[in-house]
Amino acid sequence: MTAGLHLGFPLPDRDEPLTAPFWDAAQRHEFAMQWCGSCSRFVWYPRESCSGCGGALPEWRVLSGRGALFTWTEVARALIPEYGGTVPYTTAIVTLAEDDRIRFVTRLVARDDDPRPPILRGGMAVEVTFRPLSFPPATDAVTAPFVQPVELG
Amino acid sequence: MTHGDGWGRAVDLDDIGGQVAICGIGESSYSRASGRTATEIALDAATRAIEDAGLEPSDIDGLTWSQFAPALTAEIFHDHFGTSHELFSDQDCGAATGAAHAPYVAARAIADGRAKYVLNSHAVAWATEREQMVGGPGESYLGFVEKLNLELPFGFFPQPVYFAAIARRHMIEFGTTPEQLGRIAVVSRRHANLTPGAVMHDRPLDLAGYLGSPMIADPLHQMDCCLISDGGAAFITTSRDRARDRPNAPVVVAGVGEGTSDYGLHLVEQDPFTSTPQVYAAPAAFEMAGITPDDVDVVTIYDPFTIVALMQLEDMGFCAKGEGGAFVEGDTLAYDGGRLPYNPHGGLLSHAYVLGIAHVVELVKQLRGVAAAQVADCSVGVYGGYAVWDSGTLVLTREDA
Numbered sequence: 001m002t003a004g005l006h007l008g009f010p011l012p013d014r015d016e017p018l019t020a021p022f023w024d025a026a027q028r029h030e031f032a033m034q035w036c037g038s039c040s041r042f043v044w045y046p047r048e049s050c051s052g053c054g055g056a057l058p059e060w061r062v063l064s065g066r067g068a069l070f071t072w073t074e075v076a077r078a079l080i081p082e083y084g085g086t087v088p089y090t091t092a093i094v095t096l097a098e099d100d101r102i103r104f105v106t107r108l109v110a111r112d113d114d115p116r117p118p119i120l121r122g123g124m125a126v127e128v129t130f131r132p133l134s135f136p137p138a139t140d141a142v143t144a145p146f147v148q149p150v151e152l153g
Numbered sequence: 154m155t156h157g158d159g160w161g162r163a164v165d166l167d168d169i170g171g172q173v174a175i176c177g178i179g180e181s182s183y184s185r186a187s188g189r190t191a192t193e194i195a196l197d198a199a200t201r202a203i204e205d206a207g208l209e210p211s212d213i214d215g216l217t218w219s220q221f222a223p224a225l226t227a228e229i230f231h232d233h234f235g236t237s238h239e240l241f242s243d244q245d246c247g248a249a250t251g252a253a254h255a256p257y258v259a260a261r262a263i264a265d266g267r268a269k270y271v272l273n274s275h276a277v278a279w280a281t282e283r284e285q286m287v288g289g290p291g292e293s294y295l296g297f298v299e300k301l302n303l304e305l306p307f308g309f310f311p312q313p314v315y316f317a318a319i320a321r322r323h324m325i326e327f328g329t330t331p332e333q334l335g336r337i338a339v340v341s342r343r344h345a346n347l348t349p350g351a352v353m354h355d356r357p358l359d360l361a362g363y364l365g366s367p368m369i370a371d372p373l374h375q376m377d378c379c380l381i382s383d384g385g386a387a388f389i390t391t392s393r394d395r396a397r398d399r400p401n402a403p404v405v406v407a408g409v410g411e412g413t414s415d416y417g418l419h420l421v422e423q424d425p426f427t428s429t430p431q432v433y434a435a436p437a438a439f440e441m442a443g444i445t446p447d448d449v450d451v452v453t454i455y456d457p458f459t460i461v462a463l464m465q466l467e468d469m470g471f472c473a474k475g476e477g478g479a480f481v482e483g484d485t486l487a488y489d490g491g492r493l494p495y496n497p498h499g500g501l502l503s504h505a506y507v508l509g510i511a512h513v514v515e516l517v518k519q520l521r522g523v524a525a526a527q528v529a530d531c532s533v534g535v536y537g538g539y540a541v542w543d544s545g546t547l548v549l550t551r552e553d554a
């Protein structure tokens with residue numbers, strides 16, 4: 001582990017208060033973001049206070065997990081040693097059905113019922129799928145909201 | 154945070170057009186890991202810039218650098234040159250956007266008598282230090298809790314991944330092709346091959362070689378990504394009058410523009426995703442200089458990745474948004490007869506990754522008429538600097554332009 005980084009890096013730091021509710025929800029297979037009742041909108045990335053109205057953001061609300069593929073890249077080379085057991089992998093940015101201004105960074109994977117590498121195109125429909133995330137050879141794991149294509153093939 | 158047309162703004166600057174000129178330039182050697190420190194490299198460059206200007210270290214009464222790479226601070230300057238005089242200083246300069254900002258800071262200090270000769274420098278020893286950096290230059294992003302806990306777990310790190318995602322989106326929106334990105338890599342390499350001292354001087358590259366280079370994060374090949382280098386450079390700004398008494402022809406600071414994004418450091422949030430704050434910086438600089446993009450004889454653009462250069466070519470108004478891919482085809486960017494000679498030293502991609510300070514020094518050489526890959530009849534040069542959340546544009550002209 002690199003000095004100064006949390007145990008388990010690059011897994012999330014589950015003790016980080018700003019992002020812990022997101023990861024706690026994911027362990028329950030829930031895809032949740034902060035909700036501002038005054039602005040009636042989801043707020044992402046998580047913040048101490050709403051960027052729209054400045055109010056506090058105590059509420060986390062579960063989303064559908066549906067969205068559209070905004071962009072992606074298949075990473076071929078491990079750019080930090082910790083990704084060495086994971087490459088090649090596809091990281092993606094997805095806009096969400098509830099608010100297409102929100103861009104969610106995730107990993108894109110094949111469907112369990114169609115394991116062929118998905119053919120990707122901008123704007124295609126994707127949905128959250130909860131998968132174990134670890135960085136082999138390290139064995140620590142968390143459940144993470146990846147996305148998969150909605151349509152088969 | 155509002156979305157829509159206005160996603161950033163031009164910074165309000167005083168009109169300093171034509172007030173000051175660059176009278177001295179100096180460079181270290183550029184290399185892969187050299188074992189030297191950034192301070193040793195910066196002092197090399199500064200010493201040569203002072204000599205080039207026909208000055209003594211005691212004449213330098215202003216010093217600017219970047220707080221993110223403080224290789225040559227006032228304390229280090231005095232310690233090395235054995236001086237103790239008062240030095241005006243500013244830490245928001247150096248390279249990237251700061252290399253465009255530095256002449257503006259110098260002009261303001263010179264205008265109100267705080268300094269006569271202001272030396273701006275930038276140096277890095279990132280090739281030497283690389284083994285100690287997490288994700289290389291991406292290390293600085295680890296300080297952001299959101300990136301650390303919501304991007305890195307998904308493999309979204311560091312810069313080659315960010316800019317691969319942007320390149321892919323540019324392809325989705327505008328139909329840009331890998332071959333078009335390759336044109337930028339290939340012309341940069343050709344220019345470096347003509348430039349003694351460029352790190353890739355002896356390494357030719359054609360489009361087939363580009364397309365065959367290893368994929369890092371698709372669509373970005375290795376040859377879409379900048380070098381990691383040791384090196385640095387410096388330049389000295391003074392009043393127009395004083396510059397005329399120096400040994401080399403003055404290069405006039407005709408215009409400066411700065412643009413900033415309302416979306417801060419989080420590239421993912423930036424709307425629109427495929428633009429840079431050059432949208433705001435370049436028009437402001439061109440207005441101050443009284444020029445249009447058509448007047449530009451040579452451009453140097455901050456090019457950590459081919460896609461970053463392509464976006465800035467669009468955003469600075471050299472072509473319409475989305476048409477950058479078609480624009481760079483053919484010989485558009487060639488130093489010898491291209492419509493818009495581009496990075497004639499080879500840029501961050503093929504000259505050295507010294508974050509844009511060498512881009513400004515190259516413009517000065519072009520306008521003096523002494524560059525290695527010299528553009529013919531060169532009288533207006535433009536630098537485009539970039540740092541994700543902000544952009545800077547610098548317009549330089551020949552004294553007789």
Ligand SMILES: [Zn+2]
Pocket residue numbers: 036037038039040050051052053054055
């Ligand atoms: Zn609100």
